[in-house]
Amino acid sequence: MQQDVLQQTVEAIARTDGVTRIIAIFLAAVLVFVMVGGWLLIAYQEQARLTVATLVRLACLFGFSYVVGKVLGHIVIDPRPYIVEHVAPLMPVAKDNGFPSDHTLLASALTAGTLWLNRRWSVLFVLGTILVMLGRLGVGAHHTLDVMGSVVIVMVVSIIVGLVPLPSRWNCSWRVVAQRVLHSAG
16 A cells, blocks of 8 residues: 555654644544534524525435445445554544545535535634544544545535536425425324
């Protein structure tokens, strides 16, 4: 296997001392869940402006990104760095294939979804995704291929999902549709 200079450099920095180790573990394991919470808060704040079309696009973005990631995970075989290098990772890490990075896939999907919810938050989510990527590299969980592959998967899926034409009637508020459904059911 070819040397992954970026991964080895980030991991070496993470192993420098106890502080860098804690930071790497936080970025690798916790930050993505902070991002989920922030994303849900943004979605809650934007709910009055959410359309059925946006909700469909978001569901497709998350669903298709996950499926494509799982399919490609059976095609692209990339053992995790700690397995290849025969060293202990900085935190508990699965022993499965490293491609793609699920944490980076989720962080990237949240970032892409933010573009449909409220663009002004997207820069913060891009930064969060980069930090998750560095954390996953730093703890020895993934190679650069794994984290970059996750970003590319989400980028391609989000472009395709964004280009698919949806019925114009789906551009109405999801609340209106929910009220109609509840009214007709009652």
